[in-house]
Amino acid sequence: MPWKASSVMEERLRFVARLLDGEAMTDVCREFGISRKTGYKIFDRYKEQGLAALSDRSRRPVHYANQLPEQVEGLIVRLKAEKPHWGARKIRELLVRRLDGDVRLPAKSTIHAVLDRHGLVKRGGVPRHRARGTPLSAGAVPNDLxxxxxxxxxxxxxxxxxxxxxxxxxxxxxxxxx
Structure with missing residues (x-):
């Protein structure tokens, strides 16, 4: 007998069908290997939205907690275009003056991250000075050097x-x- 292939939606449909036939939630959940909380969630969604509720949903968050508003990010990029020699600290000071109390201002590090994401940060070259020590002679045995x-x-x-x-x-x- 070959293996039976089924999708998640088919399993949920069979789950709901058995509940609609009058079987107990506890027994059906045990047989399908899910918790009763998950079972009630699937069944309640089915009752509210019909068959569409049985398909997989995106797990992507609706909004990101610390994401800058698009207008503020755009303003940071525009200010950098106007003043290409300015860095994150000066741009933040300008934002403080322009948006005085209107919006929660991003930190200097956030402004730098925005500029870096848009390719507006110049990377440092070779360090100006390097520490140079005296090369050590190779010790032949432990405690030699x-x-x-x-x-x-x-x-x-x-x-x-x-x-x-x-x-x-x-x-x-x-x-x-x-």
Missing amino acids: WCTDFKGEFKLGNGRYCYPLTVTDHASRRRRLS
Whole structure:
């Protein structure tokens, strides 16, 4: 006997048909492997909307909580076109003056993200200066060559200061708090 192929809509239709025939919700839900809450949801939708309610629905949200209104995003892009040398901070200050209290203003980082999304942010080139250290000679055996890296200082809860160091040889890495 070959496998029976069925779609989700067909399963829901069979589910509703059995409920309409008078079978108990608990028994039908158990047989279809769904919770009673889901069963009531499917059946209530069917009663309200008919067969159209049994098809799959989009799971896409109706609106996005933190999405900028299109008008504000368009204004940010227009301001950048007017003042191409301005960055997110100056554009936000201009928005503060223009939209004084009318709309909730986006943060500087949000404005930067909008500009970046529209390709209006110039990427930085090569860093201006690079830290150059002295190359270490290769240690032949453990404990042959040691390197210490000072990480700064911070205050502990008991009022004492701690000076973390990373102490390394060529084969291992240890952290020492002094």
